[in-house]
Amino acid sequence: MVSDRIRILFNRIAPVYDQLNTWLSLGQHRIWKQMAVKWSGATVGDSCLDVCCGSGDLALLLAEQVGLPGHVTGLDFATAQLAIAAQRAQARYPKPPLTWLEGDALALPFPDNHFDAITMGYGLRNVTDIPGSLKELYRVLKPSAKAAILDFHRPSNAQIRTLQQWYLEAIVVPAAKQFGLTEEYAYIAPSLDRFPTGTEQITLARQAGFATATHYPIAGGTMGVLVVMKG
Template sequence: MTADRVRTLFNRIAPVYDQLNTSLSLGQHRVWKQMAVKWSGAATGDHCLDVCCGSGDLALLLADCVGLQGHVIGIDFAAAQLAIAQQRAQARYPQPSITWQEGDALALPFPANHFDAATMGYGLRNVTDIPRSLRELQRVLKPGAKAAILDFHRPSNAMIRTLQQWYLEAIVVPAAQQFDLTDEYAYIAPSLDRFPTGSEQVMLARQAGFAAATHYPIAGGTMGVLVVMKG
């Protein structure tokens, strides 16, 4: 899928993105995102980045970690998603220390060695050049900083893999159909087929220059978090 098609897709699903994520994951996506933020190592006063921030879940969790002494930048190339993220942040009190910025994960508009920690949720699978995205993430992190990348994962267990495929086809797509978003959510299964496995992600992270990389399967192996550290 081209970058323009991905941008169009995420702009189109923005109004119901949070609602569908919550219902289709039975609310578990919030737990997985909390795990990713914890693994990122974000701490009070840190300057953090959330790449492909979407409607802002991970950026808001990062803001809770860094407090008003720190700062978070949420970057995404889908303007409709950013608008919803900004609305959600404005509804909070006190206002979280977050800047929402339109930008490309393949050409991050930040200097090298800039961030103390980073996250990415369900973004790596959708970029058009995964190695380049990882290199950009490695470039903008400070030495010793970590990033946690949450996404779908192909389970090694054949039975769970079959269950995952059934769930995507029989539950996710029909649920999206009621919002006239069948095609937008039908893309998940084929994108997952093309997505590198956990061990392949570790190899790609090493090739991108990260000193350490570990992939943690979660949710029975249907999800995974790639945790990387810059040397």
Template sequence: MYPSLAIAWVEADVLNLPFEDNQFDAATMGYGLRNVTDIPRCLKELHRVLKIGAKAAILDFHRPTDSTARAFQQWYLGNLVVPIAEQLGLKEEYAYISPSLDRFPTGKKQVEIALKVGFTAATHYPIANGMMGVLVVNKA
């Protein structure tokens, strides 16, 4: 039988996590890295709280490099997502996505930042024709 495990949900600033160094075996982030004010600082803080040998996986939207996929994404966001969100009274919550994608580093740049802040390995996996991607980082 497995021991009872408890999960405690903690709301915190990802740029200043309230945890000791080397506390976690793994970490995930979904659609968050694109929204932080300082991506290198966020990754450095994530590195700090992970144990040696730990991994993290970070999923987010991306601007595709393929021009057809990029055009589709812009059309989809501008003509479907934002208008539907506006009808639901949620325009602000969705209208920022497209401009945020223009500022978000490419997968290659994310890997460079991750390695620069101390991760020993970093790989970016594009998914959905490059409209999303997963950055996987390792701390050794």
């Protein structure tokens, strides 16, 4: 199954995931994730969810935002990524209000209207059913709550799009090759070709039931954050 292949992929890249992402983005991915947390509307004391949490970057930022009175659940289907996330959280002091959970973005193990805010970083592009994933986010959000979804974006500017393709092929894949992960990172370009544009994501979000949906292109249009609110 496609989902099984993706799970294997993310388990394999887990040991170098943070290091490689930081190097390839020149550290900018942390800024983009902070933007997503801000746009999620999470505040002190909130109960939040980070879907496809990977090694825990967004979940840890959310935990800082909600503080000790709040709580954050980081969910992912890759156990190797969750293990690294748990190690990172354990090294923090005071211990952040976090729970790590293995689970499926297409069948979130939570009741309806449960969370005050949700984030999702580089996960929507990898689920096998994007409309289904958006419907699950809608279901578990409380009324008037927001979700912020960060991912790659296909720039509308042809020159920037060409630059993005060159960067993925000439920089990202060779860098991953040094870690024996050529195949794992070569998947980004074709996955991006299949990924809905910002305008298409807005349409899908409205179809999922969200009252408002706005897509913010960032990093010259090579990244984007979809911000949605439940009515």
